[in-house]
Amino acid sequence: MTILETERLTRAYGGVIAVNNVDFQVEGGLITGLIGPNGAGKTTLFNNMTGLDTPSSGKVRFMGKDITGYPAHKICRLGIARTFQNIRLFKDLTVAENVMIGRHFKTGKDETKGRFLNALKSYIHLKEEENAIYDKALQWLDFFDMHSYRSELARNLPYGKQRELEIARALATDPQLLFLDEPAAGMNPQETEHLIRIIRKIRELGITVVLIEHDMRLVMNICDSITVLNYGEKLAEGTPTEIKNNPLVIEAYLGRDE
Numbered sequence: 001m002t003i004l005e006t007e008r009l010t011r012a013y014g015g016v017i018a019v020n021n022v023d024f025q026v027e028g029g030l031i032t033g034l035i036g037p038n039g040a041g042k043t044t045l046f047n048n049m050t051g052l053d054t055p056s057s058g059k060v061r062f063m064g065k066d067i068t069g070y071p072a073h074k075i076c077r078l079g080i081a082r083t084f085q086n087i088r089l090f091k092d093l094t095v096a097e098n099v100m101i102g103r104h105f106k107t108g109k110d111e112t113k114g115r116f117l118n119a120l121k122s123y124i125h126l127k128e129e130e131n132a133i134y135d136k137a138l139q140w141l142d143f144f145d146m147h148s149y150r151s152e153l154a155r156n157l158p159y160g161k162q163r164e165l166e167i168a169r170a171l172a173t174d175p176q177l178l179f180l181d182e183p184a185a186g187m188n189p190q191e192t193e194h195l196i197r198i199i200r201k202i203r204e205l206g207i208t209v210v211l212i213e214h215d216m217r218l219v220m221n222i223c224d225s226i227t228v229l230n231y232g233e234k235l236a237e238g239t240p241t242e243i244k245n246n247p248l249v250i251e252a253y254l255g256r257d258e
């Protein structure tokens, strides 16, 4: 079943058409790869599906609902999470705290604003909830084999672990759908190997994954389906084997030394 789709999505910045009339589909429960040369519009497409940017025209639908132009926090609460091309951690917070922030972002306690008694009750409730959120964060750290780092400052983690911590934080929002923008960028082969295992485990949880990635070994290894962008347009889509053998894709992207 298609859980997310764009319909003729276009995003122009002045004269630059970063994304041009793209129909993109994401099947629930699978791993979808989004590939293409630098500047092809991959991050822009992500931004327009996750509320960081608004399409010039076209539509975004999630579970059949039109979410075009929704702000990022609203999209997050619908069950869509993401990471960024450049690391965005709270480097002076601990590893566990970074994951807990993901959880807070999702629950966002607006109801504490009420009258005094309610506020007090909410405060007591929050204390309890805080423990639950901490426990949940530790579970995610276990999932990433990162438990022993829980009290370290994020800035002291090895690079590959910092990248994975961002994924853990995104998962703490309990998403149905997870967008990863170049998760393996800058990783060494061991770190990439670990990441591959993690992404497969995420799929096993039933969470749908969409990833932008230049590491073709990773992409061809774990993606169920791949979409190729070139100059803002959709060039091809298919299985890894179909994409590997597509002459247009080889010409535009795979055949190049980047």
Ligand SMILES: Nc1ncnc2c1ncn2[C@@H]1O[C@H](COP(=O)(O)OP(=O)(O)O)[C@@H](O)[C@H]1O
Pocket: 013, 016, 017, 018, 036, 037, 038, 039, 040, 041, 042, 043, 044, 045
């Ligand atoms: N905020 C912006 N303002 C102007 N141009 C932008 C902006 N964001 C992206 N672009 C342009 O859109 C094109 C696609 O960029 P991007 O989506 O980052 O590509 P990719 O992620 O595939 O490398 C590029 O030409 C880029 O310079």
Ligand SMILES: [Mg+2]
Pocket: 042, 043, 044, 085
């Ligand atoms: Mg990009």
